[in-house]
Structure formats: structure tokens, C-alpha cells
Amino acid sequence: MSEATAHAAGHQHTAPTGFMRKYIFSVDHKVIGLQYYGLGLVAVLIGMVLSWLMRLHLGWSTLAIPGLEKLSPAGAPGNVMTPEYYLSLMTMHGTIMVFFVLTNAPFSGFGNYFLPIQVGAADMAFPRMNMMSFWVTLTSFLVLMAAFFVPGGPPLSGWTAYAPLSAVGQAAGPGQGLGQSLWGLSIAIFCVGQLLGSLNFIATTLDLRTKGMSLARLPFSTWAWFITSVIGLMAFAVLLPACILLILDRTAGTSFFIPAGLVINDQLQPHAGGSPLLWQHLFWFFGHPEVYIAILPAIGIVSHILPAFMRKPLLGPRVLVGCIASIGFLSYMVWGHHMFVSGMNPFSAILFSVPTLVITIPATIATLLWIGSVYGARIRFTTASLFCLGFVSVFISGGISGFFLAQPSIDTYLHATYFVVAHFHFVMGVAAIFAIFAGTYFWMPKMVGRMMNETLGKIHFWLTFVGVYCIFMPMHYLGLAGNVRRYAAFTDDFLAPLIPVHQFITIAALVTGAAQLIFVFNLIWSRFRGPKASDNPWEATSLEWSTATPPPFDNFGGKQLVVHQEAYLYGVEGASADYIMQTSPETVKTS
Amino acid sequence: MTTGESAQGPGMKFFVAVWIGLMCIVGIEVIVTYRHLPARQLLVWLLALAFLEAGIAVWYFMHLKYERAALVWSLLPALAFVVFMMDHIWPDAFRLMSMRLLSN
Amino acid sequence: MEVSAGHGHAGLMEESPYGIPSGKLAMWCFVLSDAVTFSAVLFAYGYLRVGSPDWSTPFVFVPSILNGLVMTFVLLTSGLTMLAAVEAAKAGRTAAGTRWLWATCVLGALFAAMHLMEWRHMIEEGWRLFQNPLGGAVQFGAAFFSVTGLHLLHVVGGVVALAIMALGLRSGKYNRIDVEITGIYWHFVDLVWMFVFPLIYLMNAK
Numbered sequence: 001m002s003e004a005t006a007h008a009a010g011h012q013h014t015a016p017t018g019f020m021r022k023y024i025f026s027v028d029h030k031v032i033g034l035q036y037y038g039l040g041l042v043a044v045l046i047g048m049v050l051s052w053l054m055r056l057h058l059g060w061s062t063l064a065i066p067g068l069e070k071l072s073p074a075g076a077p078g079n080v081m082t083p084e085y086y087l088s089l090m091t092m093h094g095t096i097m098v099f100f101v102l103t104n105a106p107f108s109g110f111g112n113y114f115l116p117i118q119v120g121a122a123d124m125a126f127p128r129m130n131m132m133s134f135w136v137t138l139t140s141f142l143v144l145m146a147a148f149f150v151p152g153g154p155p156l157s158g159w160t161a162y163a164p165l166s167a168v169g170q171a172a173g174p175g176q177g178l179g180q181s182l183w184g185l186s187i188a189i190f191c192v193g194q195l196l197g198s199l200n201f202i203a204t205t206l207d208l209r210t211k212g213m214s215l216a217r218l219p220f221s222t223w224a225w226f227i228t229s230v231i232g233l234m235a236f237a238v239l240l241p242a243c244i245l246l247i248l249d250r251t252a253g254t255s256f257f258i259p260a261g262l263v264i265n266d267q268l269q270p271h272a273g274g275s276p277l278l279w280q281h282l283f284w285f286f287g288h289p290e291v292y293i294a295i296l297p298a299i300g301i302v303s304h305i306l307p308a309f310m311r312k313p314l315l316g317p318r319v320l321v322g323c324i325a326s327i328g329f330l331s332y333m334v335w336g337h338h339m340f341v342s343g344m345n346p347f348s349a350i351l352f353s354v355p356t357l358v359i360t361i362p363a364t365i366a367t368l369l370w371i372g373s374v375y376g377a378r379i380r381f382t383t384a385s386l387f388c389l390g391f392v393s394v395f396i397s398g399g400i401s402g403f404f405l406a407q408p409s410i411d412t413y414l415h416a417t418y419f420v421v422a423h424f425h426f427v428m429g430v431a432a433i434f435a436i437f438a439g440t441y442f443w444m445p446k447m448v449g450r451m452m453n454e455t456l457g458k459i460h461f462w463l464t465f466v467g468v469y470c471i472f473m474p475m476h477y478l479g480l481a482g483n484v485r486r487y488a489a490f491t492d493d494f495l496a497p498l499i500p501v502h503q504f505i506t507i508a509a510l511v512t513g514a515a516q517l518i519f520v521f522n523l524i525w526s527r528f529r530g531p532k533a534s535d536n537p538w539e540a541t542s543l544e545w546s547t548a549t550p551p552p553f554d555n556f557g558g559k560q561l562v563v564h565q566e567a568y569l570y571g572v573e574g575a576s577a578d579y580i581m582q583t584s585p586e587t588v589k590t591s
Numbered sequence: 592m593t594t595g596e597s598a599q600g601p602g603m604k605f606f607v608a609v610w611i612g613l614m615c616i617v618g619i620e621v622i623v624t625y626r627h628l629p630a631r632q633l634l635v636w637l638l639a640l641a642f643l644e645a646g647i648a649v650w651y652f653m654h655l656k657y658e659r660a661a662l663v664w665s666l667l668p669a670l671a672f673v674v675f676m677m678d679h680i681w682p683d684a685f686r687l688m689s690m691r692l693l694s695n
Numbered sequence: 696m697e698v699s700a701g702h703g704h705a706g707l708m709e710e711s712p713y714g715i716p717s718g719k720l721a722m723w724c725f726v727l728s729d730a731v732t733f734s735a736v737l738f739a740y741g742y743l744r745v746g747s748p749d750w751s752t753p754f755v756f757v758p759s760i761l762n763g764l765v766m767t768f769v770l771l772t773s774g775l776t777m778l779a780a781v782e783a784a785k786a787g788r789t790a791a792g793t794r795w796l797w798a799t800c801v802l803g804a805l806f807a808a809m810h811l812m813e814w815r816h817m818i819e820e821g822w823r824l825f826q827n828p829l830g831g832a833v834q835f836g837a838a839f840f841s842v843t844g845l846h847l848l849h850v851v852g853g854v855v856a857l858a859i860m861a862l863g864l865r866s867g868k869y870n871r872i873d874v875e876i877t878g879i880y881w882h883f884v885d886l887v888w889m890f891v892f893p894l895i896y897l898m899n900a901k
Contacts, residue, residue, distance in 0.1 A: 125717040199724050203717040209709040233724055234673050237731035245739060245841065253825030254837035256739060260691075273834045275687060278742050281680045282735060332676050345682035352679075560707045603779055610775045617767055617892070621760065624897040637893035644889045652774055653882045654875075662713045666727055673731050677738050687746025 015553040027127035028553065032134050033113030034447065039138060040105030040436075043096050045520075046145075048513050050093040057081045059499070059506035061489035072153050074174060086488035087156035088175045092147070094159030095183065099190055100141055102294035102428055105436050106301060107232075108137070108197055111225040113447060115201060117544045118222045120210025120561045122554040125203035129196050136193035144186035147179040155180035158486065160287070163257030163279035167249040168271070171264045184247045191240040194232050201229035210543075212563030216318075217582065219542045219567040223321050224300020227328045228293050234332075235289035242282035249274070280342055284335035292331040294428050296324055298435030299366060302388045304567075305442050306370065308540040309385035310377035311578055313568040315369050323362035323369075330359040340408045341415045349408040356406035363399055367392065383457030384538075387438035390465045391431050397469075398426025401476060416486070419479025422472050430468045437461075437519070444526070445533035449550045452526040460518045467512025474501050539579055542567055546583045609651045616644045722876045726883045729849075733887050736845060737894060740838040751831035752899045758816070763896040766809050767888065773802035774885045781878045784871040789864055792874060796861035799881065803854040810847055814840070839895060846891055849884050856880065 016022050023031060056063055061081075068076035075085030116124050124130045147154040153175045157166040161183065170177035205218075205226040218226075248254045253270070257279040260272035303320060307313050314320060336344060336352030370392050379385060401423035404410050414420060437460075445451050483490070483498050490499055536545040543563070547556050561583055569580040574588045623636045650656045655663055713720055744750055754760055780795035821828030822836045860877045863869035 126721065195725070195728055198728075199721040202724055203721045206713065206720065207711040207717045211707055211709060213709055215712075230669075233728045234669065234731045237728040238735045241732050241736045241739070241845070244845075245736075248824065248837070248841060253823070254841070255825070255833060256743065256837060273743065273747055273832050275683075275743065275746060277683050278680070278739060281683070281742075282739065285677065285735075332673065336679065345686065348679060348682055603782060606775060606778045610771060613771055614768065617764070617771075620893050620897055621764065624760075624893075624900050625756075630898070634898065637897055641890050641893050645886050648774070648882060648886050648889065652778060652885075653879055659712075659714050662715070662723065665713075666723060670727060670730055670734075674734050677734060680738065680742055681745070684742040684745040687742075688748060691746075691748065 025131060027123070027131045029112050029116050029124045029127065029130055030447070030551065030555075032130050033109055033111070035134050036104055036112055036137070037109035039134075039141060040101050040109055041520075041523075043100035043104065043141065044433075047093050047096040047101060048516065050089050050096070052510060052513055053081070053089055054086060054093060055502075055506040055509045057086055057488060058490075059503040071148070075153050081488070083488035084156055084174050085153065087158070087486065088154040088179070090486065091156055091158050091161075091175075091183075092144075092154045095144065095187075097429065098159055098290070098294065099187070100137075100144075102432050103194065103290065104137070106297035106432060106439065107225060107228055107293065108134075108194075110221070110301065110436075110439050110443065111201060111228075111297060112197075114443065114544055115222055115225050116204055116208065117547065117551060117555050118219050118542055119205060119208055120213050120543050120556070120563060121204060121208035122556065124200045125208055126200050130200050133193045133196035133200070136189060136196065140186045140189040140193060143182055143189060147175070147182040147186075150178040150182065152177045152179050155183045160283060161246065161279075162283075163246070163249070163274075163276040164259065164262055164269075164271075167246055167257045167274075167276075167279070168262065168264060168269050169250050171267055171269065181247060181250055184243045184250070188240055188243040188247070191236040191243070194236045195240075198229035198233045198236075201225055202233070205229075210561045210563060212561075213543075213582075217563060217566050219300075220303035220314075220317070220320060220324075221297070221300040224296045224303075224324055227324050228296045228300075231289045231296070231328045231331060232293050235286045235293065238282055239286035239290075242279065242286065245282075246279070277339075277342060277344060280339050280344075281335075284338045285332075287338065288335040289328075289331040291424070291428060292327055294432050296328065298391065298432040299324060301435045301439045302391045303366075303370070304542070305384055305438050306373065306388045307568040307570050308442075308538050309380040309382060309388070310374060310570070311380070312373070312377055312571040313566075314373045317566075317568065320366055320369055323366045326362045327359060330355055330362070334359060337406060337408075337411070340411045346408070353406055353408055357403070360399065360403060360406070363395075367396060367399070382441070382538075383452070383454055383461055384438045384442040386458065386461045386465075387434045387441065390461065391434040391438065393465075394426050394430045394434060394468065397473075398423055398428075398431055401426070414479055416484060417479035418475040418483045418485055421485050422475035422479060425472050425475070426468075430472065434464075437464075440519075440523070442538065443544070444523070445537050446544055446549050446551070448527050449533055450526050450528075450530035451533045451537060452530060453522050456518055456522040460515060460522065463515035463518070464512060467508055467515060470508035471505050471512060474505055477501070536581075539577075541565070541569055541579050541581050543582055546581055606651065609647060613644055613647060616640055616647075716872050718872065718876050719879065722879045726879060729883065730887075733845070733890070736842055737890060740842055740894070743832075743834045743838065747832040747834055749831040750899075751827055751829045751835045752901055753829055753835075754896055754900045756900070759813070760896060760900055762809065762813055763892055766806055766813075767892050769802050769806045769809070770885050770888050773799045773806070774882055776802060777878045777881050781871075781875050784864065784874040787871075789867075792871075793861050793865045796857055796864060796874070796877075800854055800857035800861060803850055803857060803881070803884075807847060807850050807854060810843065810850070814843075835899070839899075842891060842895055846884070846887055849887065853881050853884050 016026065016028070026032060053065060053068070056065055064079035065076070065081065066079060068079045068081060072085060075082055075088060112124070112130065116122070152170070155161070155166065155175045156173055157176070157180065161180070165172050165176070166180055205222060245256045249256050249258060255271040255274035257276050258269060258271035258274040259276065262269040262271065303314060333355040334352055336348055337356045340349050374389070401419060405414060405420060405423060441452055441457055478498055478501055481498060483495060490496065533549050535547070535549045538545070543561060546561065563582050564585045565580050565582045567582060569575070571578055572580055572588050576586060580586055580588070620637055620640050623640070624633065628636070711720070776795050776798040780792050780799060783792035783795055822839070824837050824840050825833055827833050827835050856877055860869055860874060864874060
């Protein structure tokens with residue numbers, strides 16, 4: 001902590017010189033945001049490749065995948081995946097995607113870049129701590145990746161790492177030795193990075209707003225980042241000790257999560273007195289707020305982008321913020337719906353089911369606000385707006401399955417089937433990713449100073465939109481038919497007729513995955529060869545568009561902005577243009 | 592740096608009095624412990640005293656009394672809510688007894 | 696570099712809703728988060744204790760409870776010296792503030808030392824994370840060492856921070872607000888002990 005002296009115009013630190021200070025160990029929130037985004041990009045590509053490997057094996061379980069034996073001789077002898085290795089790849093897929101893509105890109109990535117700018121600040125409240133939080137997160141990622149290369153390979157207990165499988169150590173199978181310990185360590189480190197990030201977001205939102213930027217005038221994206229950081233502050237605080245206790249069970253001989261009398265592979269485990277259910281309670285106490293940490297920034301980003309392309313404000317802006325806040329609050333009350341069939345007290349099931357159904361209300365209200373706003377609007381169809389509209393579609397598709405899963409009686413049948421896989425992939429794996437895409441197409445011009453190619457973008461959108469429906473819609477059917485999840489192959493008689501469906505899904509997944517390469521190409525090509533972007537190519541109102549493209553080191557060139565307007569004044573009658581920027585002092589006579 | 596900083600908080604004499612009070616509470620905790628109460632009753636007493644102690648420490652030692660009400664209402668209800676939600680795990684803990692493997 | 700929060704520097708920024716410097720707000724948020732962490736650990740302890748039919752209560756008054764009482768006294772007193780440091784720093788009496796910070800640091804180190812000695816005593820008696828020499832639930836050792844260990848980690852971190860703060864206050868690197876922020880952390884460490892002592896020690900008194 002250094003002196004907290006009063007500077008007249010916010011930060012007066014000078015621009016850094018030298019490659020290391022500018023691009024590697026930078027305290028500039030914009031660089032840090034791009035570093036997080038870059039990490040997310042690397043992670044999503046790895047996670048996507050893992051999903052291809054999984055899908056290939058599910059469609060054709062005896063398939064020899066070239067090169068797989070190189071990655072893991074024990075896991076894929078003769079290039080054919082063993083069931084254990086399938087579970088390992090599945091575990092890493094889930095862990096990488098949930099933590100390093102979904103918690104990372106829309107929140108740490110875009111949030112770091114744009115939150116200070118959207119509130120009118122020169123940087124985050126604690127720039128050095130911000131830098132530290134990125135390097136902590138990167139360390140966490142590297143520790144996790146190391147699990148691929150250690151003896152035994154990655155863990156196979158799922159991203160949920162249920163005890164006792166995850167707690168007993170090597171006895172439980174390949175990857176459950178060093179691999180699982182690295183997982184636990186990685187996630188514990190990740191919690192620390194997130195905590196530091198949350199502190200920065202909260203302090204910046206509350207304390208560094210420029211004159212005129214009242215809380216009511218904050219853009220939706222800022223509200224979402226702020227509320228998400230409050231949720232994260234308390235959620236990651238529970239995952240951290242859970243991981244520590246897990247590591248103790250694995251390495252120090254404790255039995256927090258391991259009961260007595262457990263025999264694995266004919267070996268009686270030297271543990272007694274613990275409770276696997278305790279791990280589930282601790283994990284899901286974090287895990288449920290976590291999925292809202294993944295979706296709320298996405299909701300904020302989409303709500304922020306849509307008005308610019310509808311040229312009218314969203315209906316019910318304060319209601320929307322209220323919805324985001326109430327989803328955040330309720331997210332702490334529903335974790336038991338992951339545990340309906342765990343042997344948890346069945347009366348607790350009611351206590352969790354009711355809030356789960358209640359939480360659908362603000363989500364539905366938000367959806368109706370989007371739909372109601374889009375209705376009658378003259379939409380500018382750009383890739384960014386298409387992904388926002390696509391977000392609404394997949395959010396509904398994914399949300400509806402949630403209504404069913406929220407009820408213990410139905411969930412008893414659907415739990416751990418592909419119905420659940422469909423649900424969370426639609427809301428997290430598709431909707432949140434669509435928001436990241438929307439944010440990328442919308443904000444990339446501001447971040448790098450060049451427009452992305454719209455034609456390629458639209459091809460990317462349509463291929464992806466159709467593709468994800470082809471991938472995940474059939475999974476609902478599979479789940480209802482009884483197709484269990486987390487199986488490497490389907491050898492039961494009743495599952496055999498479903499294998500062609502899996503094969504269809506696999507092909508769809510590979511095609512959709514290939515379509516993402518269009519995005520990656522567009523990203524890289526536009527960075528260097530795209531047309532130069534103006535300061536406000538979308539004619540948008542919020543503060544990021546009031547500054548140069550890309551923004552200077554201290555965001556506003558030493559100026560202290562004054563905000564006069566709310567965030568989404570598009571299509572105001574009587575105004576001089578079809579939008580009024582937040583910094584504009586224009587007053588419009590309302591009729 | 593809030594306005595009226597020098598007016599914030601009483602002097603050391605007061606804090607010494609609070610300190611003595613806190614040690615008294617600890618003393619009561621010890622006395623209650625050796626009253627040979629059933630475990631559940633002891634727990635209730637100790638938790639109540641611990642929360643009282645903590646409340647005094649937060650209010651005076653950590654100066655929360657002298658901060659704006661908004662800060663109090665932001666922090667304390669959040670913690671209370673989280674702790675309240677964690678209490679949902681107790682039914683499963685109590686059931687553990689009847690689910691235990693009979694060893695030996 | 697931190698920016699001091701919202702009393703709207705010459706009206707150039709919006710006022711912070713809490714009216715405290717950002718560093719202080721961040722420390723309160725950290726305290727909230729850490730309180731949730733300790734709550735989770737204590738809940739886990741309670742969960743396993745409630746479910747264990749053979750829970751041990753090994754703490755005899757002498758030496759365990761008495762030792763715990765002395766440790767409590769030391770930590771509470773360090774809270775008092777911390778307050779003195781904050782008051783001195785606020786009044787601009789840097790030298791006095793530095794001395795009180797060192798006093799707090801020393802008391803914290805004393806607490807940590809006493810704790811480690813207690814650990815050594817228990818380990819000598821046969822207690823481990825996974826072992827109960829009295830033949831009762833092994834979870835006792837697990838709970839005891841993990842809860843007190845987590846707390847001890849925070850104490851040691853605090854002792855280091857106090858030393859850095861004492862040196863920095865004297866050199867002018869840190870100011871009164873930094874001292875206050877450190878104080879909030881240090882009082883939090885004491886706060887956690889106010890739950891650890893009754894729940895881990897007194898609830899397990901013989």
C-alpha cells in the first residue's frame with residue numbers, strides 16, 4: 001500500500017516505457033484486461049480441442065485418434081482412448097472452460113478493460129494488485145496444465161471433484177495422484193486471484209466514478225461486473241478452504257471427506273469419519289454462485305450492446321439492474337439443487353427447490369425486457385448485435401430446461417443425464433460465449449483500433465448459431481431417453497440406439513468448432529489489416545466511446561470527464577442526433 | 592480520509608475499558624465452560640458470548656461505529672446471510688450419526 | 696498508486712457511498728471474504744464433530760485452557776496496542792505510532808510462538824492431523840490443526856505486515872490511513888480467535 005494522497009485528476013503516474021513494463025508486467029488495466037482475454041482465448045481453444053476428443057470417442061468409442069498416444073501413452077494405448085482418460089479429458093475440459101474461460105473472459109477480461117473507462121477513471125483503484133491478480137491467475141492456469149504432463153495424467157473426478165474419489169489419492173485411479181493434487185492447488189490459487197480482482201472491481205466502481213457518473217447512470221455492463229465481484233468475493237471464499245481441506249485429505253492423511261470402511265480396488269482406505277456430502281455442500285455453495293458469476297457479466301454485456309444497435313434504450317433499465325442484483329442474491333440460496341439425488345436431507349430439497357424456481361423470475365423478466373425492447377426496433381444487424389440476439393435465444397433455450405431440473409421429482413430422473421449437459425452448455429457454454437463474441441466484435445475496434453471483418457463475422461455467427469443448436473438440442477432428447485452423462489462409451493442395450501444421435505452431435509461439434517477458426521482468423525487478421533476504427537464506430541453513448549481509439553495510457557488523455565446523461569440515450573426525440581453521449585451537456589425538452 | 596477525522600472515535604481510555612470488557616467476556620466463557628453443561632447448551636452460551644465479543648470488537652476496535660451506516664448495512668447483513676445459508680448443512684451432519692459404519 | 700476516494704477532489708469525482716479511502720474499503724471487503732472462509736472451515740469442523748460419536752475432549756485446564764487464555768490475553772492486548780498505534784498515527788505522532796506498531800508486532804509474534812509451542816506439545820502427545828492418541832475420532836486432530844493452522848497463517852502474515860508498516864511509517868512511506876487499514880486486518884485476526892478459542896478449545900475442554 002502506498003500513499004493515498006489526493007490527486008486532483010485521479011492518477012498521475014507516467015506512461016511506462018520499455019517492453020516489459022508496457023506489455024508484460026503492466027499495471028495498466030487495459031493491458032491486464034487483454035492479458036486475461038488472451039488467456040481466455042488460449043484456454044477456450046484447449047478446452048474446445050478436448051471437447052472434440054471427447055465427442056469423437058463418444059461417437060466412435062473404438063476410434064484411434066492420431067497423436068493421442070503421444071499425449072498419454074497410458075491413457076490412449078494405440079491411440080484409442082481408455083475410459084479413464086476420457087474422464088480425465090472431461091475433467092480438464094470442464095475445469096478449463098468454467099474457470100479459465102467463463103469466469104475469466106467476460107469478467108476479468110472485458111471487465112478489467114472497460115470498467116474503469118465506463119466509470120470515467122484513469123485506472124483501477126489498485127493497479128499493482130490488479131497486475132498481481134493476473135499473474136496469480138496465469139500461475140493457476142499453468143499449474144492446471146501441468147496435470148497433463150505428470151505421471152498418471154490429469155484427474156478424472158470431473159470439474160466438481162467429488163469426494164471420496166478426489167480425496168483418496170492414487171488408489172482411485174490414473175490421474176488421481178499428482179494430477180488431482182495439481183488440480184486442487186490450481187483452483188486454490190485461482191480463488192486468490194479472483195478475490196484480488198473482486199476487491200479492485202468493487203473499489204473502482206464505488207470510489208472512482210467521475211463527476212456526474214452517479215450509480216444510476218452506470219452502464220449495465222459495469223453494474224454486472226460490480227455485482228459479480230460482490231458474489232465472487234464470498235463464493236470463492238468457500239472454495240478456497242474446500243480445496244485446502246481436499247489437499248489435506250490427499251496429502252496429510254486427514255479424513256474430512258472420506259468415510260470409514262471404504263474399499264477401493266480391494267484396498268481398505270486408511271481413513272475414517274469424514275463425509276463426502278460435506279465436500280458437495282462446500283463445493284456447490286461456491287459452485288452455484290459461480291455459474292451466475294459466469295452468466296451475469298454476459299447479461300450485462302449483452303444489455304449494454306443491444307441498445308446501440310436498436311437505437312433505442314432498453315425497457316425497464318432499473319428493473320434490469322434489479323434483476324441482476326436479485327439473481328446474485330438468490331444464487332446463494334439454491335446450491336442444493338445440484339444435490340437432489342446425493343442423499344442429502346430430502347426436506348432440504350424443498351428449501352432449495354423453491355428459491356431455484358424463484359430465481360427463474362428475474363431471469364425471465366430480464367429476457368422479456370430484451371425481447372420487449374427489440375420488438376419494434378429498427379435493428380442494425382452487425383455481428384455484435386447478431387450475437388446479442390443469439391444470446392437471448394440460447395439463454396431461453398438453456399433456461400427452460402432449468403425449470404425442469406429445479407424440481408426434485410423430475411431431477412431424480414434427469415440428474416446426471418445429458419439433459420443436464422444440454423442445460424448448462426446452453427446457458428454457459430453457448431450463451432456466455434455468445435456474449436464474449438458480442439463483446440469482442442463490439443469492443444475490439446476500441447481495444448486495438450481496427451474494425452473486425454463483418455462478412456467473416458456474420459458467417460461465424462450463423463455457422464455457430466445453427467451449429468450449437470445441432471449440438472445441444474438433441475442432448476435434451478438423449479437425457480430424457482435415459483442417456484447417462486460422464487460415461488466414456490454406451491454399451492448398455494438401451495443406449496445403443498442413441499449412438500447415431502451422438503455421432504450426429506459429434507459431427508456438428510466438429511463443424512461448429514471449425515467455424516470458430518473463422519473467428520480466430522478474423523481476430524488476428526483484423527488486428528493487423530482491418531480498416532482503422534474511428535473513436536465511435538457504433539455511434540454509442542457510454543464513456544468508452546468518448547475517448548480515443550485505442551484509449552491513451554490514462555484513458556482520457558489527462559482530462560477529467562464530466563457526465564451529464566444516463567447511459568443509453570438513443571433515439572431521443574428532439575435531440576440533435578439519434579444518440580446523446582454520456583458526456584454531452586445537451587438537454588432535450590421532453591414534450 | 593473522511594471529514595471530521597479528529598472527531599472520529601473516543602480516546603485510549605475508552606478503548607482500555609472496552610479491552611477490560613472483552614477480557615471479562617472471555618472470563619465468563621471459561622466459567623460457563625466449567626459449569627458442566629450439556630454440550631448443546633454450552634455451545635449456545637459460547638456462541639452467544641463469542642458473537643457479543645466479536646460485535647464489540649467490530650464496533651469499537653475496528654471503528655465500524657464511526658463509519659457511515661451504509662458500510663455497516665453493506666457488510667454485516669452480507670455476512671449474516673452467508674452464515675445463515677451455511678446453516679442448511681446441519682440436517683445432513685446430524686444424520687451422519689445414524690449412517691455411521693459400525694466398526695470393531 | 697492508490698487514489699483516495701470520493702470526497703470529490705475539488706468536485707472532480709463522484710463521492711464514494713461509504714466515504715472512506717479505497718484501501719480501507721478493500722480491506723473491509725477482504726475481511727468479509729476471509730470471514731466467510733473461516734466460517735466455512737468452522738462449519739466443516741462442526742459438521743464432522745456433530746457426526747462423530749467418539750469425539751475427544753482432551754483439553755485439561757492446565758496446560759491447554761490456561762495456555763489458550765494467555766494467548767487470548769496476548770492477542771487482545773495486541774489489539775489495544777494496535778489502537779494506540781492508529782491513534783498516534785492519526786495525531787501525527789509518528790514515533791509513538793511506530794513504537795506501538797512494534798509492540799503489536801511483538802505481541803503477535805509472541806502469540807504465534809506460544810501457539811507453535813502448544814502444537815509441539817500436542818504433537819509430542821501423539822496428536823496428528825490424522826491421529827488421535829486417545830483413540831477417539833481422528834477428525835479432532837484434523838479440525839484442530841487445520842483451523843488453528845489457518846489462523847496462525849493469518850497471524851504470521853499480520854506480524855510481517857505490522858513490521859513492514861512500522862518501518863514504513865517511520866520512513867514516511869506509509870501514512871495514518873495505511874496504519875488504520877493494517878489495524879482493520881489485525882483486529883480481524885483477533886476476531887477470528889474470538890470464535891476459535893471457544894469453539895476449538897472451550898468446547899473440547901475436559
